[in-house]
Amino acid sequence: MKNTVLSISAGILLLIVWECVAGRHATTRLFISSPTRIFQYAEGSSTELLQATGRTLSEASLGLALAATCAIGSMILCIILPRLLKIMLPIMVVFQVIPLITIAPLLIIILGPGLAPVVVMSALLAYFPIFVNFANGVRQLDASIIDFLTLNKATLWDKVRLAYFPLSLPHLFAGLRVGATLAVIGAIVAEFSGIPIGLGRNLYISSLRLEPELMMTTLFLSAALGGLFYAIVVGLERIFAKWYTPGLGV
Amino acid sequence: MRLVVENLSVSYGKQEVLRNISLEVERLCTVTLLGSSGSGKSTFLRILSGLAKRDQQQVSGNVSIEGLSPAEFLKTGEIGFMFQEPSLLPHLTVAENIRLPLELRNADPSYAEYLIDQMGLGAFRNRLPRDLSGGMKTRVALSRTLAPKPRLLLLDEPFSALDVAWRFRLYRELAALQAEIPTVTVLVTHDIQEALLLSHRILVLGTSGEIVRDMEVTKSRPGITSSDPIGHLQDELRELHKFFIDEKHCPVH
Numbered sequence: 310m311k312n313t314v315l316s317i318s319a320g321i322l323l324l325i326v327w328e329c330v331a332g333r334h335a336t337t338r339l340f341i342s343s344p345t346r347i348f349q350y351a352e353g354s355s356t357e358l359l360q361a362t363g364r365t366l367s368e369a370s371l372g373l374a375l376a377a378t379c380a381i382g383s384m385i386l387c388i389i390l391p392r393l394l395k396i397m398l399p400i401m402v403v404f405q406v407i408p409l410i411t412i413a414p415l416l417i418i419i420l421g422p423g424l425a426p427v428v429v430m431s432a433l434l435a436y437f438p439i440f441v442n443f444a445n446g447v448r449q450l451d452a453s454i455i456d457f458l459t460l461n462k463a464t465l466w467d468k469v470r471l472a473y474f475p476l477s478l479p480h481l482f483a484g485l486r487v488g489a490t491l492a493v494i495g496a497i498v499a500e501f502s503g504i505p506i507g508l509g510r511n512l513y514i515s516s517l518r519l520e521p522e523l524m525m526t527t528l529f530l531s532a533a534l535g536g537l538f539y540a541i542v543v544g545l546e547r548i549f550a551k552w553y554t555p556g557l558g559v
Numbered sequence: 560m561r562l563v564v565e566n567l568s569v570s571y572g573k574q575e576v577l578r579n580i581s582l583e584v585e586r587l588c589t590v591t592l593l594g595s596s597g598s599g600k601s602t603f604l605r606i607l608s609g610l611a612k613r614d615q616q617q618v619s620g621n622v623s624i625e626g627l628s629p630a631e632f633l634k635t636g637e638i639g640f641m642f643q644e645p646s647l648l649p650h651l652t653v654a655e656n657i658r659l660p661l662e663l664r665n666a667d668p669s670y671a672e673y674l675i676d677q678m679g680l681g682a683f684r685n686r687l688p689r690d691l692s693g694g695m696k697t698r699v700a701l702s703r704t705l706a707p708k709p710r711l712l713l714l715d716e717p718f719s720a721l722d723v724a725w726r727f728r729l730y731r732e733l734a735a736l737q738a739e740i741p742t743v744t745v746l747v748t749h750d751i752q753e754a755l756l757l758s759h760r761i762l763v764l765g766t767s768g769e770i771v772r773d774m775e776v777t778k779s780r781p782g783i784t785s786s787d788p789i790g791h792l793q794d795e796l797r798e799l800h801k802f803f804i805d806e807k808h809c810p811v812h
Contacts, residue, residue: 453646456610461660461707462636471659475650552650552687 342521347529350522358511362530365496365508368424369538372431373492377485379432380439381474384447388473389465394444401444405437410498417502427499427507434495435488442484446477479553482546489538497531508534560625560710560743561585562607567620569602569768576602577768580620584760589737589744591754594764600747601643604713607745608640609633624711632711636664639709639742641717645700647688653699654684660707674702678732694725701729705736712737712744718753730756 324344331343338346351358387394409430416426450472458468500509508527515524547554564582568575576599584590592600605611606622609629624632632638647656657680658671675684678698688696701717718726734757737744748754754761755776763772 451644451646453642453644454648456608456640456642457646457703458663459610460608460633460636460638460640461663462634463663467663471648476648552689 338521339519340521342525347522347525351526354523354526358526358530361506361508361511361527362534364506365493365500365531366534366537368427368496368499368507369431369492369534371424371428372496373435373485373489373538375428375432376435376439376488376492380436380443380484380488381481384440384443385469385473387444388447388469394447398441398444401437401441405441409433410495413499413502416499422503422505426502427496427504430499431492431495435492438487438491439481439484442480442487443477446480447473449480450476475552478546478550482542482550485542485546486539489542490535493531493535493538560587560741561623562711562743562745563621563623564607565621565623567603567606567618567622569599569606569619570617571615575768577606579769581770582762584743587741587743588759589746589757590760590762591746591748591758592762592764593748593751593754595749595766598764598766599768600749600764601715604640604715604745604747607711608638608713610640636707637710638713639704639707639711640713641700641704641715643716643719645688645696647696647699647703649688652685652687653680653691653695656688656699657702657706660703664707666707670708671702671706674706674736677736678702693720694722697721697725698729698732701733705740708740708742710742712742714744714746716748717746719748719750726753733757 327341328344331338331341331346342350383397384394387397412433413426413430416429420426420429454472454476455468458472463471496507497509497512500507501513504510508531511523511527512531514520515527562582562584564580567577567580569577576597580603582590592603594600602611602616606618607624607629609632611618611629622629627635648659651659654671654675657675658668661668661671675681678701680695680698680702683691683695688699691699697717697720704712704714718729721729730753744757746754746757758776761772761774761776762770763774765771
């Protein structure tokens, strides 16, 4: 409680300082505008801003869902074929060091302008942390639990549903938390490349037209979107992973 | 139930952990492998269970359970293996953990309910393993192992993490349950008293992985006092055990 009050106070203080500095310096106002101007702009353009936010929200949601489905699916495939994991993990590590955002224009060329390249870009960025964390969870599983299931005539599917999946949840959710914010970043970056609507498009236009109010509003909305995705993942973790979430029992 | 082990030798690279182990069990009884840490006791159990990974070790000799290899017998689902650690499924409650082996076999879960009562776990049936003490976790693991009434029961130092009071209580519970379930039990331990209390036969493993002593234990279990007729066995085992520990950790130059 005390920390929350301190954080809110610090935020208010920052806004006051920002307003004062922007009021006295035209250059500052030109780059980052001022809180009152930004608020007025947001009020006047709320419909357009909400449309752009909604578009990015749906793209990032689809991207994250696609990434999670592919990561969980490919990891289950690796459980069925354990050698596949040994082949895939080094490839994953190499892919992770490639700045994937550079392939956004390529995706638009291949998939055409529209929803598809943005969703794929968002999914690509989110996929790797989800997969790698899930893989770490599976690799760190207590071998005697799998032995116990083997001794009790468990099928591979039984092992997945009773051990591999639930016991890897702490790692899987750690990956999802990272993946959730990356999905938003992926969608925004992909929108830079000729997409007609979205927060990324707004950022691109604001830099071209030198509209600091649009830029700052979009930045706040992007941060809010990332925070929303993160909060949703944390909420899902509290629902589905009560057995290890501190303070929550059955 | 017929368990036959013939000239079993196991080595990891150049290090031999079991040497020429032979054993034949034809009646329902408890056989204990007694030896110090690192003498290959757990390896022996893993070989019997069919869980041992052949690519990680060199194995020679034969093991036959009811005429089947351990890997084949494993598929029958008639082996119960209690590991050193309870290894409970952390997301399942006590009752769910104990019922699981029966559910995986589509069997009647009523025996699991009986075990929950017998082990005094009724009040904790809806608790998760994280909310249990070490002793309770061991009781849950033992109940879970016994639930499908295995014909071959393998116990790998199952009581080593417990205090004396809990150990003795579980000895009694295990002995009572063994009287109900017709099973061959192979127990691995380094505790002489535990071996004497629970076994019909004790095999003492030497530091080179060979059996140095094979003794029958004739007694009415449980209970050991100084006036017991098996008192001399305890003394003998103690001397053997002490010798191996001394030899291993305090080599004479």
